[in-house]
Amino acid sequence: MSVTLISCKPTEIIVQENNFSASYETWVAGVRGGGSGINFYLELKSELPSTIELKKVIFRGYEVSFEKQDNLHFQAMIKTAANQQNEQLNDLQIYTSPKNALTLAEDEAVLVFLKNGKEYQQKISNVKEKPGLEYPSARPKF
Template sequence: MRFFKYLSVSILSSFFFMQCSSAQKLQKETSFKTSNVYYQKWVAGVKGGGSGTNVFIPLTAEQKEITLDSLYFRGHKVALETKPNSPKLYIGRIIGSANQKEGYTSSGDKIPFDLKDNEAVVSYSENGNVKYFKIENISEKPMQQFPSAPPRK
């Protein structure tokens, strides 16, 4: 009886671990194309206004059957979003630790991918299935420094 219990637990564990390892398998080809993926650091012009890095992922055509969900970049996992007037441009916003209000702590997630500084992984859903795609050679644009508001008189 113990043998069967051990065997069934072993089989269930094996299926669980196989599912976990296949859940993050990178796709070699996707049904969508990206162009000129880049990131840009930014800093606010006021003390405590924040800083961070925005990653821009433009799609060459709007895809109704897919939805880009999350971005894994430089040790962070963040949600991807679009703006209503730019449905083909996805943006991942990583909040930095510089120029933050007191008490701010950065949450560097442990990501399940081994990436270089100019690489990212995008998770997306296609026909109800979550898939992962690696983007290489992400370029950096010059830092964007937002000016502070003029003093009130």
């Protein structure tokens, strides 16, 4: 029996692994229903060429767009299901749902780029975990 895997999405090295660092931190709000999530960070050592745009990250089953902090720093914010309010949800309370069936190790992610208008994916390893953020509870209101 022979198995051939064909991907519709091209895989190419867009950014060399020694030219960036990737890390993440988990967080939980200090109040019930305040939310929880994962902040994913990508720090480049040099700017991407003008023909390449960093679009999103696939990490732990979540697929989330990057927010550009500056030309070298990008952040993706994943909202997880823990510590969410169960009441009627509005846009601020909806968490990101796992959408991607890629099987990755805990310290692996996939970066999604546009290069000359064509989408490319690059798997990265060794994503570093930063200490989690545990926000203090709110002061009681009198």
